[in-house]
C-alpha cells in the first residue's frame with residue numbers, strides 16, 4: 357500500500373488564528389481554479405491505480421469549504437482500492453454531504469476556540485457520520501476549552517493536543533494536557549530523527565499540486581514526479597536526513613516510535629487503536 361500526503365496550492369482559510377503556522381493568503385479565482393485542476397488530476401491518478409492507496413489531504417488552508425475537496429473525499433472513499441482518505445480540517449464547512457462518503461473517509465478536526473462558538477463546534481462534531489479525531493493546540497489559554505471538549509465528547513472520540521510551536525512545557529503543565537490527551541508525550545518535544553528509519557520515501561510519500569514527490573513535507577529533496585512515474589524507482593527504505601521531526605504527520609511514520617501500533621487502523625486521521 358502507498359500512503360500519500362497531498363498538499364495542493366490552496367492557501368486560503370476562512371479562519372484567522374493568531375497561532376496559524378501557515379503563510380495564509382487570499383486565493384485569487386485563478387489560484388482556486390489551479391488548485392481545483394491539480395486536485396482533480398490527483399484524484400484521477402488515484403482512480404487509475406491498480407494497488408492500494410491511502411491519502412491524507414494536508415492543505416495549507418481550509419479545503420472543505422471548497423466543493424472539489426468535498427467531492428474528492430466522497431469519490432475517493434468509494435473506490436475499492438482506496439483504504440483510507442482523510443483530511444485535516446477546521447470543520448467550518450457544512451457536514452450533510454458526508455453522508456455520501458463511505459466508512460473509509462475520515463476527518464482530522466482541529467478546534468480553534470477563538471474562531472467558532474463552542475456549542476456550534478460541539479454539535480457539528482457530534483453529528484459527524486464518519487470517523488474523526490478532534491484536537492487543539494496546547495496554548496495555555498486553550499486549557500479550559502480543551503477540558504470542556506474532552507468532557508463533552510464521548511470517550512471513544514480521541515481528543516489530541518498538539519504542543520504549541522516553540523513552547524516548553526513544565527512537567528506540571530504537561531500533566532494537565534496529558535489528562536486530556538494520554539498521548540501528549542509524543543507531541544510535547546520534537547523527536548530526534550536523524551539517521552533513524554522512517555517509512556516516508558518508501559511506503560509513504562508527499563505530493564504537491566504539480567505532482568512533485570518528496571518523501572515527506574519536511575525534507576525538500578525531490579524523488580520524482582507522480583504523473584510520469586519517475587518517483588517509483590526512487591522508493592526504498594531510507595533514514596531520516598533531518599535533525600528532528602515535530603509534526604504528527606511526519607513522526608507517525610518514524611519507525612522506532614512504534615506509532616503504527618498505537619494508531620493501528622487510524623494512522624492518517626490520528627485515531628489510536630485504544631483511545
Ligand code: SF4
Pocket residue numbers: 369370371372373375376377378380416417418446468
Ligand atoms: S484554521 Fe488552521 S489554517 Fe486556518 S487560520 Fe486557523 S490554524 Fe491557520
Ligand code: SF4
Pocket residue numbers: 549554555556571572573574575595596597598600601602605606607609610
Ligand atoms: S522523521 Fe519526519 S522529517 Fe524525517 S523523514 Fe520522517 S517524516 Fe520526514
